[in-house]
Amino acid sequence: MKTLVWVEHDGATVKDATLAVVTAAAQLGEVHLLVAGQGVDAVAAEAAKIAGVGKVHVADDAAYAHALAENVAPLIVQLMGDHDAFLAPATTNGKNIAPRVAALLDVMQISDILSVESEDTFTRPIYAGNAIATVQSKDAKKVITVRGTAFAKAATEGGTGTIEAVATTGDLGVSTYVGSEIAKSERPELTSAKIIVSGGRALGSGDKFHELIDPLADKLGAGVGASRAAVDAGYAPNDYQVGQTGKIVAPEVYVAVGISGAIQHLAGMKDSKTIIAINKDEDAPIFQVADIGLVGDLFKILPELTGKL
Amino acid sequence: MKVLVPVKRVLDYNVKPRVKADGTGVDLANVKMSMNPFDEIAVEEAIRLKDKGVTEIVVVSIGEQKSQETLRTALAMGADRAILVVSEDRVEPLGVAKLLKAIVDEEKPDLVILGKQAIDDDNNQTGQMLAGLLGVGQATFASKVELASDSVTVTREVDGGSETGTLKLPAIVTVDLRLNEPRYASLPNIMKAKSKPMAQKTPADFGVDVSPRLTTLKVVEPAKRSAGVKVADVDELVAKLKTMGVSK
Numbered sequence: 334m335k336t337l338v339w340v341e342h343d344g345a346t347v348k349d350a351t352l353a354v355v356t357a358a359a360q361l362g363e364v365h366l367l368v369a370g371q372g373v374d375a376v377a378a379e380a381a382k383i384a385g386v387g388k389v390h391v392a393d394d395a396a397y398a399h400a401l402a403e404n405v406a407p408l409i410v411q412l413m414g415d416h417d418a419f420l421a422p423a424t425t426n427g428k429n430i431a432p433r434v435a436a437l438l439d440v441m442q443i444s445d446i447l448s449v450e451s452e453d454t455f456t457r458p459i460y461a462g463n464a465i466a467t468v469q470s471k472d473a474k475k476v477i478t479v480r481g482t483a484f485a486k487a488a489t490e491g492g493t494g495t496i497e498a499v500a501t502t503g504d505l506g507v508s509t510y511v512g513s514e515i516a517k518s519e520r521p522e523l524t525s526a527k528i529i530v531s532g533g534r535a536l537g538s539g540d541k542f543h544e545l546i547d548p549l550a551d552k553l554g555a556g557v558g559a560s561r562a563a564v565d566a567g568y569a570p571n572d573y574q575v576g577q578t579g580k581i582v583a584p585e586v587y588v589a590v591g592i593s594g595a596i597q598h599l600a601g602m603k604d605s606k607t608i609i610a611i612n613k614d615e616d617a618p619i620f621q622v623a624d625i626g627l628v629g630d631l632f633k634i635l636p637e638l639t640g641k642l
Numbered sequence: 643m644k645v646l647v648p649v650k651r652v653l654d655y656n657v658k659p660r661v662k663a664d665g666t667g668v669d670l671a672n673v674k675m676s677m678n679p680f681d682e683i684a685v686e687e688a689i690r691l692k693d694k695g696v697t698e699i700v701v702v703s704i705g706e707q708k709s710q711e712t713l714r715t716a717l718a719m720g721a722d723r724a725i726l727v728v729s730e731d732r733v734e735p736l737g738v739a740k741l742l743k744a745i746v747d748e749e750k751p752d753l754v755i756l757g758k759q760a761i762d763d764d765n766n767q768t769g770q771m772l773a774g775l776l777g778v779g780q781a782t783f784a785s786k787v788e789l790a791s792d793s794v795t796v797t798r799e800v801d802g803g804s805e806t807g808t809l810k811l812p813a814i815v816t817v818d819l820r821l822n823e824p825r826y827a828s829l830p831n832i833m834k835a836k837s838k839p840m841a842q843k844t845p846a847d848f849g850v851d852v853s854p855r856l857t858t859l860k861v862v863e864p865a866k867r868s869a870g871v872k873v874a875d876v877d878e879l880v881a882k883l884k885t886m887g888v889s890k
Binding site for chain 2: 403428467509553
């Protein structure tokens with residue numbers, strides 16, 4: 334089987350999410366990559382070094398500059414004449430592009446896979462991760478998005494991919510990019526952080542969130558996450574949200590502070606290796622999944638904890 | 643301007659799903675079903691656009707007869723009429739997208755607003771597939787929608803922040819959680835919704851083949867986590883963190 338992996342990048346470097354997809358693709362067969370964007374020579378060179386990579390298709394055109402699905406999907410469809418499976422990370426960009434590709438190829442996509450059982454059989458979570466389905470695809474070509482936390486990351490060195498230019502499919506002319514606001518953060522990116530400290534509604538305010546959560550995260554070198562309640566209340570920005578509709582994380586250590594543990598939140602973090610819960614309600618559902626629990630007032634516990642680390 | 647809003651009947655989001663003992667799926671007998679939460683947000687957004695030039699809101703659902711309830715809810719919120727495509731068998735996103743394309747070809751809406759994902763299958767595909775089949779622009783994960791006469795400008799929630807783009811109409815928008823707070827239907831509106839028109843169709847009426855491409859071989863419960871321990875105080879927690887190598 335020949336697989337094509339869409340490389341997620343920011344115009345300068347390959348994003349981590351791609352590496353897990355390469356591992357999943359390698360379980361299906363020969364791995365080819367697609368780097369689409371504008372001025373992406375450096376990204377292509379970096380992609381070619383990823384271990385296990387064969388060909389790196391490079392499509393350099395203004396039409397691909399902001400990964401607009403309308404323009405990138407036809408490019409992928411063109412390359413799929415020569416590939417058996419298309420894989421993308423289950424990131425917002427991957428989720429945006431892959432189903433459009435699937436529709437154009439007239440195949441049913443398999444979203445957010447957790448494992449490759451065979452060339453046509455995969456496991457994926459349904460119902461906010463409360464059930465795991467094993468699904469078999471009858472389609473001739475497979476379109477798949479991959480949950481990054483479910484696969485090891487391919488090594489970024491050691492590969493000897495050959496770089497090959499691809500003819501552009503142009504601009505479909507139905508959508509234009511206006512701009513973006515990407516939060517600058519010194520902390521590790523949430524989906525790849527080894528440790529995450531996450532705050533919930535119990536923090537009470539945005540000020541308290543930053544006053545209490547941030548120093549603890551910094552002490553631990555951790556990424557900062559939040560529950561939906563904390564985001565809705567405006568304590569933390571949207572992209573901090575961990576859960577079914579936010580980010581899916583599986584760090585070594587997840588510290589849930591003032592988070593009750595609703596189904597939708599657990600969907601985003603219950604595969605963490607160790608879960609630590611700090612909550613004043615000893616009956617909070619979070620304690621049912623926590624490896625280490627501390628019942629008490631977070632406003633007293635957090636400063637003390639941060640101080641003693 | 644006409645807006646089409648597809649809605650799906652799903653297991654209520656507060657209900658903890660139970661996997662059937664025979665591994666064939668999740669038990670949906672005698673459990674509370676509701677409108678997919680993202681679809682409520684989509685309906686709400688369509689209603690809010692009514693003072694921005696939207697004149698008609700058509701809601702559509704594809705599924706079993708009971709999906710009528712879901713459509714009535716949308717009508718009670720403020721949609722004008724409904725279309726139910728009856729299929730007692732599960733229809734996959736690709737099949738749904740094809741049926742929606744057929745409906746779009748007939749109804750010619752300027753905008754289709756969908757939820758970003760259904761909380762049962764968690765697929766996050768239908769809107770993108772529909773946009774692909776129609777060859778029109780798509781804006782997924784919308785957190786802000788600004789409608790003009792021939793375009794729509796959408797701010798989207800993306801990893802790391804937000805992104806804004808403009809689409810030519812007709813276009814497809816899928817909505818994220820924070821776009822709006824859906825309204826509750828009032829009792830008078832629930833009564834009024836009963837007399838709003840609801841057309842019934844079948845996939846065959848549209849000549850669309852909705853036979854599934856994926857076979858579910860089994861559905862199992864995820865691995866259970868082993869029971870944890872509770873520590874008495876911060877000192878004990880710090881000691882644990884040190885043994886784990888998390889802190890020096």
